Amino acid sequence: MSTQSSRSDAIYASLRRAILEQALKPGAKLPEDLIGDAFGVSRTSARNALQRLSSDGLVEIRINRGASVAMPTxxxxxxxxxxxxxxxxxxxxxxxxxxxxxxxxxxxxxxxxxxxxxxxxxxxxxxxxxxxxxxxxxxxxxxxxxxxxxxxxxxxxxxxxxxxxxxxxxxxxxxxxxxxxxxxxxxxxxxxxxxxxxxxxxxxRAKADDDGSDTDIAAILNRYRIDLDPD
Structure with a gap:
Protein backbone atom coordinates (compact mmCIF):
# COMPACT_ATOMS: atom_id res chain seq x y z
CA MET A 1 0.00 0.00 0.00
CA SER A 2 1.42 3.41 -1.00
CA THR A 3 2.01 6.15 1.56
CA GLN A 4 -0.59 8.36 -0.13
CA SER A 5 -3.16 5.55 -0.06
CA SER A 6 -2.42 4.88 3.61
CA ARG A 7 -2.87 8.57 4.45
CA SER A 8 -6.10 8.71 2.50
CA ASP A 9 -7.37 5.66 4.42
CA ALA A 10 -6.57 7.35 7.74
CA ILE A 11 -8.41 10.53 6.72
CA TYR A 12 -11.37 8.48 5.47
CA ALA A 13 -11.62 6.52 8.73
CA SER A 14 -11.31 9.67 10.87
CA LEU A 15 -13.92 11.63 8.95
CA ARG A 16 -16.27 8.64 8.84
CA ARG A 17 -16.08 8.30 12.63
CA ALA A 18 -16.60 12.03 13.14
CA ILE A 19 -19.69 11.99 10.90
CA LEU A 20 -21.24 8.82 12.32
CA GLU A 21 -20.61 9.99 15.89
CA GLN A 22 -22.37 13.27 14.94
CA ALA A 23 -19.38 15.47 15.71
CA LEU A 24 -19.58 16.65 12.10
CA LYS A 25 -23.21 17.51 11.42
CA PRO A 26 -25.05 17.38 8.08
CA GLY A 27 -24.15 20.44 6.01
CA ALA A 28 -20.75 20.98 7.67
CA LYS A 29 -18.20 22.16 5.11
CA LEU A 30 -15.16 19.94 4.54
CA PRO A 31 -12.51 22.04 2.76
CA GLU A 32 -9.70 19.99 1.24
CA ASP A 33 -7.03 22.46 2.37
CA LEU A 34 -8.27 22.47 5.97
CA ILE A 35 -8.37 18.67 6.05
CA GLY A 36 -4.92 18.48 4.48
CA ASP A 37 -3.52 20.87 7.09
CA ALA A 38 -5.15 18.97 9.97
CA PHE A 39 -3.61 15.68 8.85
CA GLY A 40 -0.39 17.09 7.46
CA VAL A 41 -1.06 15.67 4.00
CA SER A 42 -1.64 16.92 0.47
CA ARG A 43 -5.01 18.05 -0.84
CA THR A 44 -4.90 15.01 -3.14
CA SER A 45 -5.03 12.62 -0.15
CA ALA A 46 -7.86 14.66 1.36
CA ARG A 47 -9.75 14.65 -1.96
CA ASN A 48 -9.43 10.86 -2.31
CA ALA A 49 -10.86 10.34 1.18
CA LEU A 50 -13.76 12.70 0.47
CA GLN A 51 -14.56 10.89 -2.76
CA ARG A 52 -14.76 7.58 -0.87
CA LEU A 53 -17.09 9.16 1.69
CA SER A 54 -19.18 10.49 -1.19
CA SER A 55 -19.50 6.93 -2.55
CA ASP A 56 -20.71 5.88 0.91
CA GLY A 57 -23.40 8.58 0.81
CA LEU A 58 -21.89 10.45 3.77
CA VAL A 59 -20.46 13.41 1.87
CA GLU A 60 -21.75 15.56 -0.99
CA ILE A 61 -19.26 17.05 -3.47
CA ARG A 62 -20.47 19.89 -5.67
CA ILE A 63 -18.57 21.63 -8.45
CA ASN A 64 -17.27 25.02 -7.33
CA ARG A 65 -18.78 24.51 -3.88
CA GLY A 66 -16.53 21.81 -2.49
CA ALA A 67 -17.42 19.00 -0.10
CA SER A 68 -19.78 18.95 2.87
CA VAL A 69 -21.44 16.37 5.09
CA ALA A 70 -24.51 15.11 3.23
CA MET A 71 -27.87 16.72 4.01
CA PRO A 72 -30.70 14.16 3.66
CA THR A 73 -34.27 15.45 3.40
CA ARG A 205 -37.22 9.84 16.34
CA ALA A 206 -36.83 11.75 13.07
CA LYS A 207 -38.26 15.08 14.20
CA ALA A 208 -37.08 18.47 12.96
CA ASP A 209 -34.51 19.80 15.38
CA ASP A 210 -31.92 21.83 13.47
CA ASP A 211 -30.34 24.46 15.68
CA GLY A 212 -28.17 25.79 12.88
CA SER A 213 -25.18 26.14 15.19
CA ASP A 214 -21.69 26.66 13.77
CA THR A 215 -19.11 23.91 13.96
CA ASP A 216 -15.38 24.26 14.62
CA ILE A 217 -14.27 21.86 11.88
CA ALA A 218 -10.54 22.24 12.58
CA ALA A 219 -10.97 21.33 16.26
CA ILE A 220 -13.08 18.27 15.40
CA LEU A 221 -10.60 17.05 12.80
CA ASN A 222 -7.75 17.44 15.25
CA ARG A 223 -9.63 15.53 17.95
CA TYR A 224 -10.51 12.65 15.66
CA ARG A 225 -7.04 12.55 14.16
CA ILE A 226 -5.57 12.15 17.64
CA ASP A 227 -8.17 9.47 18.45
CA LEU A 228 -7.34 7.44 15.37
CA ASP A 229 -3.62 8.03 15.01
CA PRO A 230 -2.02 9.06 18.31
CA ASP A 231 1.47 8.73 16.83
Whole structure:
Protein backbone atom coordinates (compact mmCIF):
# COMPACT_ATOMS: atom_id res chain seq x y z
CA MET A 1 0.00 0.00 0.00
CA SER A 2 1.42 3.41 -1.00
CA THR A 3 2.01 6.15 1.56
CA GLN A 4 -0.59 8.36 -0.13
CA SER A 5 -3.16 5.55 -0.06
CA SER A 6 -2.42 4.88 3.61
CA ARG A 7 -2.87 8.57 4.45
CA SER A 8 -6.10 8.71 2.50
CA ASP A 9 -7.37 5.66 4.42
CA ALA A 10 -6.57 7.35 7.74
CA ILE A 11 -8.41 10.53 6.72
CA TYR A 12 -11.37 8.48 5.47
CA ALA A 13 -11.62 6.52 8.73
CA SER A 14 -11.31 9.67 10.87
CA LEU A 15 -13.92 11.63 8.95
CA ARG A 16 -16.27 8.64 8.84
CA ARG A 17 -16.08 8.30 12.63
CA ALA A 18 -16.60 12.03 13.14
CA ILE A 19 -19.69 11.99 10.90
CA LEU A 20 -21.24 8.82 12.32
CA GLU A 21 -20.61 9.99 15.89
CA GLN A 22 -22.37 13.27 14.94
CA ALA A 23 -19.38 15.47 15.71
CA LEU A 24 -19.58 16.65 12.10
CA LYS A 25 -23.21 17.51 11.42
CA PRO A 26 -25.05 17.38 8.08
CA GLY A 27 -24.15 20.44 6.01
CA ALA A 28 -20.75 20.98 7.67
CA LYS A 29 -18.20 22.16 5.11
CA LEU A 30 -15.16 19.94 4.54
CA PRO A 31 -12.51 22.04 2.76
CA GLU A 32 -9.70 19.99 1.24
CA ASP A 33 -7.03 22.46 2.37
CA LEU A 34 -8.27 22.47 5.97
CA ILE A 35 -8.37 18.67 6.05
CA GLY A 36 -4.92 18.48 4.48
CA ASP A 37 -3.52 20.87 7.09
CA ALA A 38 -5.15 18.97 9.97
CA PHE A 39 -3.61 15.68 8.85
CA GLY A 40 -0.39 17.09 7.46
CA VAL A 41 -1.06 15.67 4.00
CA SER A 42 -1.64 16.92 0.47
CA ARG A 43 -5.01 18.05 -0.84
CA THR A 44 -4.90 15.01 -3.14
CA SER A 45 -5.03 12.62 -0.15
CA ALA A 46 -7.86 14.66 1.36
CA ARG A 47 -9.75 14.65 -1.96
CA ASN A 48 -9.43 10.86 -2.31
CA ALA A 49 -10.86 10.34 1.18
CA LEU A 50 -13.76 12.70 0.47
CA GLN A 51 -14.56 10.89 -2.76
CA ARG A 52 -14.76 7.58 -0.87
CA LEU A 53 -17.09 9.16 1.69
CA SER A 54 -19.18 10.49 -1.19
CA SER A 55 -19.50 6.93 -2.55
CA ASP A 56 -20.71 5.88 0.91
CA GLY A 57 -23.40 8.58 0.81
CA LEU A 58 -21.89 10.45 3.77
CA VAL A 59 -20.46 13.41 1.87
CA GLU A 60 -21.75 15.56 -0.99
CA ILE A 61 -19.26 17.05 -3.47
CA ARG A 62 -20.47 19.89 -5.67
CA ILE A 63 -18.57 21.63 -8.45
CA ASN A 64 -17.27 25.02 -7.33
CA ARG A 65 -18.78 24.51 -3.88
CA GLY A 66 -16.53 21.81 -2.49
CA ALA A 67 -17.42 19.00 -0.10
CA SER A 68 -19.78 18.95 2.87
CA VAL A 69 -21.44 16.37 5.09
CA ALA A 70 -24.51 15.11 3.23
CA MET A 71 -27.87 16.72 4.01
CA PRO A 72 -30.70 14.16 3.66
CA THR A 73 -34.27 15.45 3.40
CA UNK A 74 -37.35 14.31 5.30
CA UNK A 75 -38.75 12.98 2.02
CA UNK A 76 -35.63 10.87 1.61
CA UNK A 77 -35.96 9.69 5.21
CA UNK A 78 -39.24 7.92 4.42
CA UNK A 79 -37.65 6.09 1.51
CA UNK A 80 -34.45 5.23 3.39
CA UNK A 81 -36.25 3.67 6.35
CA UNK A 82 -38.71 1.77 4.15
CA UNK A 83 -35.80 0.32 2.19
CA UNK A 84 -33.85 -0.38 5.36
CA UNK A 85 -36.72 -2.39 6.86
CA UNK A 86 -36.88 -4.58 3.75
CA UNK A 87 -33.13 -5.15 3.66
CA UNK A 88 -32.77 -5.87 7.37
CA UNK A 89 -35.73 -8.23 7.29
CA UNK A 90 -33.89 -10.19 4.59
CA UNK A 91 -30.77 -10.27 6.77
CA UNK A 92 -32.79 -11.66 9.70
CA UNK A 93 -34.43 -14.28 7.48
CA UNK A 94 -31.02 -15.52 6.37
CA UNK A 95 -29.48 -15.50 9.84
CA UNK A 96 -32.37 -17.50 11.30
CA UNK A 97 -31.58 -20.28 8.84
CA UNK A 98 -27.94 -20.47 9.89
CA UNK A 99 -26.52 -18.88 13.03
CA UNK A 100 -23.26 -20.17 14.52
CA UNK A 101 -22.09 -19.81 18.12
CA UNK A 102 -19.20 -17.66 16.90
CA UNK A 103 -21.68 -15.31 15.23
CA UNK A 104 -23.74 -15.00 18.42
CA UNK A 105 -20.56 -14.36 20.41
CA UNK A 106 -19.52 -11.62 17.97
CA UNK A 107 -22.90 -9.89 18.35
CA UNK A 108 -22.80 -10.09 22.14
CA UNK A 109 -19.25 -8.73 22.19
CA UNK A 110 -20.34 -5.80 20.04
CA UNK A 111 -23.32 -4.92 22.23
CA UNK A 112 -21.14 -5.09 25.34
CA UNK A 113 -18.88 -2.55 23.67
CA UNK A 114 -21.98 -0.40 23.08
CA UNK A 115 -22.79 -0.65 26.79
CA UNK A 116 -19.30 0.46 27.79
CA UNK A 117 -19.53 3.44 25.46
CA UNK A 118 -22.94 4.43 26.86
CA UNK A 119 -21.70 4.21 30.45
CA UNK A 120 -18.74 6.40 29.51
CA UNK A 121 -21.11 8.88 27.80
CA UNK A 122 -18.99 8.46 24.69
CA UNK A 123 -20.24 9.49 21.23
CA UNK A 124 -18.87 6.12 20.10
CA UNK A 125 -22.17 4.66 21.28
CA UNK A 126 -23.96 6.39 18.38
CA UNK A 127 -21.64 4.89 15.79
CA UNK A 128 -21.59 1.46 17.44
CA UNK A 129 -25.40 1.30 17.44
CA UNK A 130 -25.40 1.60 13.65
CA UNK A 131 -22.46 -0.74 13.22
CA UNK A 132 -24.40 -3.46 15.06
CA UNK A 133 -26.70 -3.61 12.04
CA UNK A 134 -23.75 -3.67 9.65
CA UNK A 135 -22.31 -6.59 11.63
CA UNK A 136 -25.61 -8.46 11.20
CA UNK A 137 -25.30 -7.97 7.44
CA UNK A 138 -21.68 -9.15 7.49
CA UNK A 139 -22.76 -12.34 9.26
CA UNK A 140 -25.16 -13.05 6.38
CA UNK A 141 -22.14 -13.50 4.08
CA UNK A 142 -23.89 -11.58 1.30
CA UNK A 143 -21.64 -9.02 -0.35
CA UNK A 144 -24.60 -7.09 -1.77
CA UNK A 145 -26.49 -7.03 1.53
CA UNK A 146 -23.38 -5.77 3.32
CA UNK A 147 -22.96 -3.02 0.71
CA UNK A 148 -26.62 -1.95 0.77
CA UNK A 149 -27.02 -2.15 4.56
CA UNK A 150 -23.84 -0.15 5.12
CA UNK A 151 -25.16 2.60 2.87
CA UNK A 152 -28.68 2.81 4.33
CA UNK A 153 -27.37 2.67 7.90
CA UNK A 154 -25.01 5.54 7.08
CA UNK A 155 -27.86 7.57 5.56
CA UNK A 156 -30.04 6.75 8.57
CA UNK A 157 -27.30 8.12 10.84
CA UNK A 158 -27.27 11.38 8.87
CA UNK A 159 -31.06 11.62 9.03
CA UNK A 160 -30.98 11.20 12.80
CA UNK A 161 -28.13 13.70 13.11
CA UNK A 162 -30.15 16.28 11.21
CA UNK A 163 -33.70 15.64 12.41
CA UNK A 164 -33.49 13.25 15.33
CA UNK A 165 -34.52 13.91 18.88
CA UNK A 166 -32.70 12.43 21.89
CA UNK A 167 -33.45 8.86 22.90
CA UNK A 168 -32.42 6.37 25.52
CA UNK A 169 -29.35 4.47 24.36
CA UNK A 170 -30.14 1.84 26.98
CA UNK A 171 -33.39 1.05 25.16
CA UNK A 172 -31.52 0.42 21.92
CA UNK A 173 -29.07 -1.89 23.69
CA UNK A 174 -31.90 -3.87 25.25
CA UNK A 175 -33.50 -4.28 21.81
CA UNK A 176 -30.19 -5.50 20.42
CA UNK A 177 -29.91 -8.09 23.19
CA UNK A 178 -33.51 -9.23 22.59
CA UNK A 179 -32.76 -9.63 18.90
CA UNK A 180 -29.67 -11.71 19.65
CA UNK A 181 -31.73 -14.02 21.87
CA UNK A 182 -34.29 -14.51 19.09
CA UNK A 183 -31.53 -15.25 16.59
CA UNK A 184 -29.88 -17.65 19.00
CA UNK A 185 -33.09 -19.68 19.28
CA UNK A 186 -33.71 -19.27 15.52
CA UNK A 187 -37.12 -17.79 16.25
CA UNK A 188 -37.64 -16.14 12.87
CA UNK A 189 -41.04 -14.61 13.63
CA UNK A 190 -39.89 -13.03 16.87
CA UNK A 191 -36.59 -11.82 15.39
CA UNK A 192 -38.36 -10.14 12.46
CA UNK A 193 -40.88 -8.53 14.83
CA UNK A 194 -38.12 -7.17 17.11
CA UNK A 195 -36.20 -5.75 14.15
CA UNK A 196 -39.32 -4.11 12.67
CA UNK A 197 -40.25 -2.54 16.01
CA UNK A 198 -36.67 -1.41 16.55
CA UNK A 199 -36.44 0.28 13.14
CA UNK A 200 -39.85 1.92 13.53
CA UNK A 201 -38.66 3.34 16.87
CA UNK A 202 -35.55 4.71 15.19
CA UNK A 203 -37.63 6.25 12.39
CA UNK A 204 -40.06 7.81 14.86
CA ARG A 205 -37.22 9.84 16.34
CA ALA A 206 -36.83 11.75 13.07
CA LYS A 207 -38.26 15.08 14.20
CA ALA A 208 -37.08 18.47 12.96
CA ASP A 209 -34.51 19.80 15.38
CA ASP A 210 -31.92 21.83 13.47
CA ASP A 211 -30.34 24.46 15.68
CA GLY A 212 -28.17 25.79 12.88
CA SER A 213 -25.18 26.14 15.19
CA ASP A 214 -21.69 26.66 13.77
CA THR A 215 -19.11 23.91 13.96
CA ASP A 216 -15.38 24.26 14.62
CA ILE A 217 -14.27 21.86 11.88
CA ALA A 218 -10.54 22.24 12.58
CA ALA A 219 -10.97 21.33 16.26
CA ILE A 220 -13.08 18.27 15.40
CA LEU A 221 -10.60 17.05 12.80
CA ASN A 222 -7.75 17.44 15.25
CA ARG A 223 -9.63 15.53 17.95
CA TYR A 224 -10.51 12.65 15.66
CA ARG A 225 -7.04 12.55 14.16
CA ILE A 226 -5.57 12.15 17.64
CA ASP A 227 -8.17 9.47 18.45
CA LEU A 228 -7.34 7.44 15.37
CA ASP A 229 -3.62 8.03 15.01
CA PRO A 230 -2.02 9.06 18.31
CA ASP A 231 1.47 8.73 16.83
Missing amino acids: LEEADEVFALRRCLEREVIERLCRRMSKDAIDALISHVREEERAVKASSPRSIRLAGEFHILLAELSDSKLLIEFITRVVSRSSLILARFGRPHSAECGIEEHYNLIEALKSQDRERAVMIMDQHLHAVED
